[in-house]
Amino acid sequence: MTSVILQTAARGLQPLLLLFSLFLLFRGHHEPGGGFSGGLVAGSAVTLHAIAFGAKAARRALPVEPRTLVGAGLVLALGTAVAPLLAGLPLLTGAWTTLAGIELGTPLLFDAGVYVVVLGASLTVVLTFMEE
Amino acid sequence: MLSILLVGFVIASIAPLIVRALPRSSPWLLAAYPAFACAWLARQSGHVLSGIPLEETYRWAPQLGVAIALRLDGLSLLFALLIAIVGVAVYLHTGAYLAGDSGRPRFFAFLVAFTAAMFGVVLADDLLALYVAWELTSVTSYFLIGFRHNEEQARASALQALLVTSAGGLALLAGFVLLGRAGNASTISALSRDAVLASATLPAIVALVLTGAFTKSAQFPFHFWLPAAMAAPAPVSAYLHAATMVKAGVYLAARLTPVLGEAPGWTEVMTGVGPVTMLVGAVGALCQTHVKRLLAWSTIGALGMLVFLVGLGTPASIRAALAFLVAHSLYKGALFLVAGTVDHETGVSDVRQMRGLLRAMPLTSIALLLSALAMASLPPFEAFLAKELLYEAARDAGVMALAVAVATSAFFVAIAASAGVRPLFGTPPKAHEGPVGLWVGPLALGGLGLAAGVALGPLSALLSSAAGAVEPGGGGLHLAFWHGWTLPLLLSAATLAAGGVLFLVRGAFLEAAAKLSPAARFGPARAWSAGWTALRRLSVLQTRLLQSGYLRIYLLIVVTAAFAAIGGSLVGSLPEPGDAFAMFRAAATGAGWPEIVLMALLTAGTLGAIRFKSRLAAITSMGVVGYGVALLFVFFGAPDLAMTQFIIETLTVVLFVIAFYHLPRYATVSSRRARARDLALSIAAGTVMATLVIAAVHERSSPGIASYFLEQSLPAAHGRNVVNVILVDFRAADTLGEITVLAIAALGVYSLLQLRPARERADA
Numbered sequence: 001m002t003s004v005i006l007q008t009a010a011r012g013l014q015p016l017l018l019l020f021s022l023f024l025l026f027r028g029h030h031e032p033g034g035g036f037s038g039g040l041v042a043g044s045a046v047t048l049h050a051i052a053f054g055a056k057a058a059r060r061a062l063p064v065e066p067r068t069l070v071g072a073g074l075v076l077a078l079g080t081a082v083a084p085l086l087a088g089l090p091l092l093t094g095a096w097t098t099l100a101g102i103e104l105g106t107p108l109l110f111d112a113g114v115y116v117v118v119l120g121a122s123l124t125v126v127l128t129f130m131e132e
Numbered sequence: 133m134l135s136i137l138l139v140g141f142v143i144a145s146i147a148p149l150i151v152r153a154l155p156r157s158s159p160w161l162l163a164a165y166p167a168f169a170c171a172w173l174a175r176q177s178g179h180v181l182s183g184i185p186l187e188e189t190y191r192w193a194p195q196l197g198v199a200i201a202l203r204l205d206g207l208s209l210l211f212a213l214l215i216a217i218v219g220v221a222v223y224l225h226t227g228a229y230l231a232g233d234s235g236r237p238r239f240f241a242f243l244v245a246f247t248a249a250m251f252g253v254v255l256a257d258d259l260l261a262l263y264v265a266w267e268l269t270s271v272t273s274y275f276l277i278g279f280r281h282n283e284e285q286a287r288a289s290a291l292q293a294l295l296v297t298s299a300g301g302l303a304l305l306a307g308f309v310l311l312g313r314a315g316n317a318s319t320i321s322a323l324s325r326d327a328v329l330a331s332a333t334l335p336a337i338v339a340l341v342l343t344g345a346f347t348k349s350a351q352f353p354f355h356f357w358l359p360a361a362m363a364a365p366a367p368v369s370a371y372l373h374a375a376t377m378v379k380a381g382v383y384l385a386a387r388l389t390p391v392l393g394e395a396p397g398w399t400e401v402m403t404g405v406g407p408v409t410m411l412v413g414a415v416g417a418l419c420q421t422h423v424k425r426l427l428a429w430s431t432i433g434a435l436g437m438l439v440f441l442v443g444l445g446t447p448a449s450i451r452a453a454l455a456f457l458v459a460h461s462l463y464k465g466a467l468f469l470v471a472g473t474v475d476h477e478t479g480v481s482d483v484r485q486m487r488g489l490l491r492a493m494p495l496t497s498i499a500l501l502l503s504a505l506a507m508a509s510l511p512p513f514e515a516f517l518a519k520e521l522l523y524e525a526a527r528d529a530g531v532m533a534l535a536v537a538v539a540t541s542a543f544f545v546a547i548a549a550s551a552g553v554r555p556l557f558g559t560p561p562k563a564h565e566g567p568v569g570l571w572v573g574p575l576a577l578g579g580l581g582l583a584a585g586v587a588l589g590p591l592s593a594l595l596s597s598a599a600g601a602v603e604p605g606g607g608g609l610h611l612a613f614w615h616g617w618t619l620p621l622l623l624s625a626a627t628l629a630a631g632g633v634l635f636l637v638r639g640a641f642l643e644a645a646a647k648l649s650p651a652a653r654f655g656p657a658r659a660w661s662a663g664w665t666a667l668r669r670l671s672v673l674q675t676r677l678l679q680s681g682y683l684r685i686y687l688l689i690v691v692t693a694a695f696a697a698i699g700g701s702l703v704g705s706l707p708e709p710g711d712a713f714a715m716f717r718a719a720a721t722g723a724g725w726p727e728i729v730l731m732a733l734l735t736a737g738t739l740g741a742i743r744f745k746s747r748l749a750a751i752t753s754m755g756v757v758g759y760g761v762a763l764l765f766v767f768f769g770a771p772d773l774a775m776t777q778f779i780i781e782t783l784t785v786v787l788f789v790i791a792f793y794h795l796p797r798y799a800t801v802s803s804r805r806a807r808a809r810d811l812a813l814s815i816a817a818g819t820v821m822a823t824l825v826i827a828a829v830h831e832r833s834s835p836g837i838a839s840y841f842l843e844q845s846l847p848a849a850h851g852r853n854v855v856n857v858i859l860v861d862f863r864a865a866d867t868l869g870e871i872t873v874l875a876i877a878a879l880g881v882y883s884l885l886q887l888r889p890a891r892e893r894a895d896a
Contacts, residue, residue, distance in 0.1 A: 024775075029851040032771035034859060040779040047786060067882065070875045077868055092864045096850055103850050107860040110867075114860070117871040121878035122783060128885050129790045 003052070010052035017045035025115050026108075035111035039118025046119075047126050055130035066127060069120025077113030080106050133188050133202040133255055136169055140248025147244050148237035155236075159227020159569060162240055166219030166247060173204075173212050180209050181597045187257070187321075201319045203257035206597025210454060211254040211376075211383055213594075217580065218375040218465045219247050221573030225469045226367040228569030229476055239279055243371070246272035250376050254383060257319045259308040262384075266304065266348070269377050270297040276372065277364040289360040296357045296660065300347025304384075307340030315391065323391050338395050341388060342402070349381030349435045352409040356657035358432055359416075362424040366472020369424055374431050374464035379457060382438045386453070386602045393445045393603075402443020403529070407536040409436025414543035418638055419645030423471045423483050423551055427464065430507075430547050433540050434460045441522065442602075444529055450603045452521035454595050455611075459515035459581060463506035466577035467552065470500045473570045474555075478563040483551050488560030495571040497556050502578030504552020508545040508631065509624065514585035516624070517611050523620035538627055545631020550638055588612065684802075688810075691817050699820040702827065715830045726767060734760040747792050755785040772855045 021042035028034030050058035064072075083106070084093035096105035143165055151158040176186055185205035192198045204212070226243065230236045249272055252265030271294070278290030314331035315323030328334065345351075350358040361373055372378070385402065392398050413433025420426040434456070441453035473496050474489065475481045490497040502513075509519040519541060526537040565571060584591050588611045595611070634641075678689065737760060740753030758781030765774035802810070841854050841862060851857040859867050 028772075028853060028856045028860075030853055032775065032853060032855075034772055034853070034856040036859070037772060037775040037779065040776060040783070044779055044782060047783065051786065067879070070878055074871065074875055077871060081864065081868055094849065094861055105850060107849070107851075107857075107864070110864055111856075111860045114867060114871055117875055121874045124878040125881045126783065126787060126790075128882050129787055132790075132885055 007052045010048050014045050014049055017041055017048070021045065021115075025111060028111055029107070035114030036118055038111075039115040040122060042115070042119045043122035043126070046123055050127060050130055055127055058130075059127060062123070066120045066123035069116050070124065071120075073113045073116030073118075073120055075113075076116060077110050080110045080113060133186065133204060134190060134200065136172070137248050137252050137255070140165060140244060140251065144241050144243075144245035144248060147241040151237040151240050155231075158240070159223055162227075162244060163220045163223040165244060166216040166223065169251065170213060170216035170220070173209060173216060176204060177209060177594070180204055180206060181593050183597070183600075185601075198260065198318070199258060200261050201257040201321075202255045202261075203319075203321055204255060205601045206594070206599070207383070207386060207454075207601040208254045210458070210594055210598040211379070212251060214379075214458065214461045215247065215250050215254065215376050218371060218461060218577065221465065221469065221577050222367045222371040224569040225370070225472065225573040226365075226569075228567045229365060229367055229472055231567070235279060239276070239365075242272050242275045242279075243367075246276065246372065246377075250380070253380050257321050259312050259318055259320060262320075263301070263305050263308055266344075266380065267298065267301050269372075269380065270294055270301060270348075273297070273361075273368075273372050273377055276368045277361050279365055279368070280363070283363065286363040289357070289363040292660070293357040293361045295664070296354055297347050300344045300354065303340045303347075304344025307337050307344060310337045310340070311388075311391075320387060320391070325391050325394075328391050329394060334395055335397065338392060338397050338401075341384070341392065342398070345381035345384045346405065346439075347381075348384075349378050349439060350409075350432050351381070351405050351436060351439055352412050353656035353659075355409060355412065355432045356655065356660065359425050359428045360657075362422075362428050366424070366468055366475065369428070370465045370468035370472070373428065374468050375461040378431065378435055379438070379461065382435065382442055382453070382457065385439065385442045386450070389442065389445055389450075389602050390604075399443050399445055402439050403533070406436045406438075406440025406443055407533065409433065410440065410536055410540040412436070414540045414547075415641075417547050418543055418550075418634065418641045421482050421484055421642065423474075423481050423486070424468065426483060426547060426551055427467055427471060430544060431460075431464055433543065434464070437522065437537070437540060440533070441525060444525060445603065446525065446528060447599065447603050448521065448528060449525035450599045451595060452518065452525040454598050454602075455514070455518035455521050458584065458591075458595070459506060459509075459513070459518045462577045462581040462584070463503040463515060466499055466503035466574040466581070467507070469570075469574040469577070470496055470503070471551075473566055473574070476570065477566050478561045480561065483555065486555035487558030488556075490556040490560075492560040492563050493565045493571070495565055495575060499571060499574035499578045500552050501556060502582055503574070504548040506578070506581040507548035507552065508628070509541060510628075511613055512585045513581050514591065515581060517585060517613070519624060519627075520618075520620040523623045527619060534623075538623055538630070541627045542630035542634055545628055546634035546638060549631065549635040585613075684810075688813070691813060695817040695820045698824060699816070702820065702823055705827075715826060718830065730760055730763055730767070747795070748789065751785055751788045751792065754788070755781055758784065770855070772853070 021038045021040075023038075024033035024041060025035060025038035026033075028038070046058055046062065049061060081092045084095070085091060092110075094106050096103060098104070143162065147158075147162060150161060154161065180186060185203055185208075187204075188202045190200040192200055223240075223243065226236075226239065230239060233239075246269060249265050249268035253262060253269060256262035256265055274290045274294040277293055278286050280286045310333045311323065311328065312318050314333055314337065315325075315328040317323045328337070331337075347354045358373055358378065362369055364373070410433050413429050413431070413436055417426050417429035417433060420429055438453050438457055438460075441449040441456070471481070473493070474486060477493065478486075480486050489500065506513040506515040509515045522537055522541075523534065526534040592611045679686075734757055737753045737756035741750050741757065744750040744753060759778065762774045762777035762781065765771075765777055841858055844862075845851055845854045845857045849857045849861040851861070
């Protein structure tokens with residue numbers, strides 16, 4: 001069912017939602033947010049697109065398959081967890097550095113991995129359901 | 133020592149490549165592995181035979197006390213030498229026997245892996261390492277027996293062997309765990325004998341360990357898998373089911389005799405089961421016509437003899453057991469290989485039809501003759517010495533034992549004559565000697581049986597050391613052929629005579645066997661397969677009950693089980709009714725208007741979800757409940773949770789709408805009774821959950837770790853949002869698990885929906 005109102009709204013909301021999801025990811029460490037909420041908001045952005053324009057259009061709009069996202073996210077998270085082992089440190093040791101006054105660390109990478117997995121998983125489920 | 137095992141496994145994994153690349157020379161190359169092992173063992177023998185065992189320990193998990201401990205003493209040396217020597221013969225034979233068979237690369241891989249695993253069994257000192265190697269031999273044996281997997285018989289026999297030996301293996305594991313705890317050690321050499329003999333679990337240990345040993349060594353009533361395993365190619369039968377794997381049970385019993393030998397039941401059971409197995413095997417063998425089955429049944433008899441002798445536990449019997457073990461491995465291995473050769477060259481496997489081998493295949497015939505004479509225990513073969521020792525040991529055990537020993541030996545003589553001597557004469561078939569690989573192995577093994585009888589010095593030293601490892605008085609063996617006109621000598625003569633008689637009347641045995649075969653349906657094999665059929669029926673039944681395919685049944689079972697368990701433990705720990713009331717009162721105070729309105733909203737949403745007639749309205753009501761819970765999180769100061777909950781609820785509503793869009797208007801699916809049941813269950817589950825939460829909040833038994841996280845969040849983890857810091861830093865390992873589960877769930881949804889056959893989806 002095509003609803004012009006929904007499509008117009010979707011076109012406006014999607015970029016906002018995607019930006020917001022990234023915003024949530026990066027602010028997670030000091031303010032409410034984090035990988036889980038970020039990934040879910042990004043997922044709802046694509047879901048909105050799918051509801052407004054159809055599942056096929058949503059798949060076309062995605063650069064990668066959702067399942068690839070799931071795998072990539074797991075690899076990222078696992079890599080961040082295992083990398084300290086190569087340096088002789090225990091599993092999941094965090095490494096922090098300061099860049100231009102902002103503190104960056106490996107937990108952010110881990111959170112990004114979580115973000116990608118949540119995005120991929122929610123999209124896999126939603127798009128598979130919609131194509132059923 | 134560890135390198136022998138590891139190298140073996142590495143070679144096993146690349147063996148297919150070697151065999152494919154060099155079809156002609158690969159068996160000789162691969163035979164280098166057991167040959168090198170043999171050479172290494174020979175080099176260590178000076179050291180070991182003078183009484184100093186070789187020990188290696190590799191720490192695996194020191195905190196748990198798990199280590200790979202390997203030990204080479206006289207007993208291990210004896211077995212390892214047998215494994216290596218017979219291995220060389222078998223590898224060479226396999227190369228020729230299976231030449232041209234496309235499965236040969238795969239076969240060699242399993243064969244080498246089996247060799248390495250078998251070395252592991254005899255070299256392991258650590259109990260668990262021994263168990264792992266034990267099971268590895270069962271697994272590789274499965275693949276080797278089932279080599280001709282296109283044949284139903286091969287598959288069935290392989291599975292039967294695997295199940296019987298693995299069931300025994302499970303018992304063995306339990307026995308080892310108990311033994312380790314009772315003896316305060318994880319290695320056999322460190323077990324404290326007094327502690328074990330005084331422990332309360334001793335009967336269980338003895339029963340479990342003996343079960344493991346008996347299943348592996350084909351003792352009555354677990355013997356039925358061995359004849360069936362003759363579906364394997366001849367080299368497998370020679371290696372696994374004559375020379376090495378089936379002896380593993382005997383090895384284990386010998387290895388544990390210093391610790392368990394005095395345990396009540398150990399000697400009684402073994403000296404009971406052994407003779408029974410001896411007779412079953414011996415008589416059963418003479419009733420067979422297929423040469424491999426005949427040899428298999430006689431192996432059962434020989435194993436019974438070994439178990440009996442090890443069970444007796446006297447120095448004399450241990451010496452006899454080891455001497456006989458050497459003899460048997462050599463001659464039985466050679467016999468099986470020759471049987472394979474004859475089958476390969478002439479196509480004949482019925483002993484009644486095998487004739488004229490001496491003229492057709494002279495080298496193989498010599499091997500056959502050597503092994504047959506060894507089986508008949510004639511001097512100057514080492515087997516003769518073994519039989520003399522056997523009779524001496526049996527004499528000390530009583531007249532019955534001696535009678536059984538003599539009878540079994542007589543049967544062996546008859547079998548040797550019928551399978552090993554008779555086929556040599558007569559009209560030769562149109563066949564000729566096979567390639568080198570087929571005769572060099574059996575010839576070497578047969579010759580070794582003779583040479584061992586001649587080179588008494590080294591043999592005595594080896595057997596003494598091995599026996600000394602089992603029974604301290606067992607060392608100091610001095611073998612000699614002539615001890616004077618002793619009873620054993622007279623009995624040997626009598627055995628030969630009796631054997632000759634049995635050989636002449638073997639036809640009567642075959643007739644009797646034919647008449648009695650219907651009765652064999654009630655044997656142990658039948659009981660075993662009946663047991664498995666019953667188990668399968670039970671699993672089908674319980675699967676039908678529990679996994680009916682109806683989601684509501686699954687929910688019912690999960691909710692009932694979970695909340696029954698939680699509720700049960702709550703009831704046990706709840707305080708007095710007065711305190712409980714105070715607890716509930718305390719939980720209810722502090723609720724302001726926002727909370728009460730929210731509760732009303734949640735209740736309305738729940739009722740709406742149940743009562744609305746339109747699907748969309750029901751789903752929306754459920755969404756209201758979800759959003760209400762998110763609002764609760766906001767009230768209690770958990771913004772991350774609230775955000776996540778809001779979005780999850782939205783997605784869930786979307787999914788429900790998509791899922792239910794195509795379904796027709798509501799129809800009542802459950803009966804009144806079912807709905808009443810579901811209502812009662814839901815109320816009970818909700819009550820239990822609420823009580824659990826209130827009790828947990830009330831009960832603050834341990835100081836919260838929240839204070840630690842709150843303090844450390846900024847300094848240690850550079851973050852002010854404690855929730856997120858816990859998720860990605862303090863407890864990141866849990867998060868890793870969670871996203872893995874999420875990934876699996878998503879993939880599960882995908883596979884369930886996308887991978888249905890296209891036809892089904894087109895109809896849907």
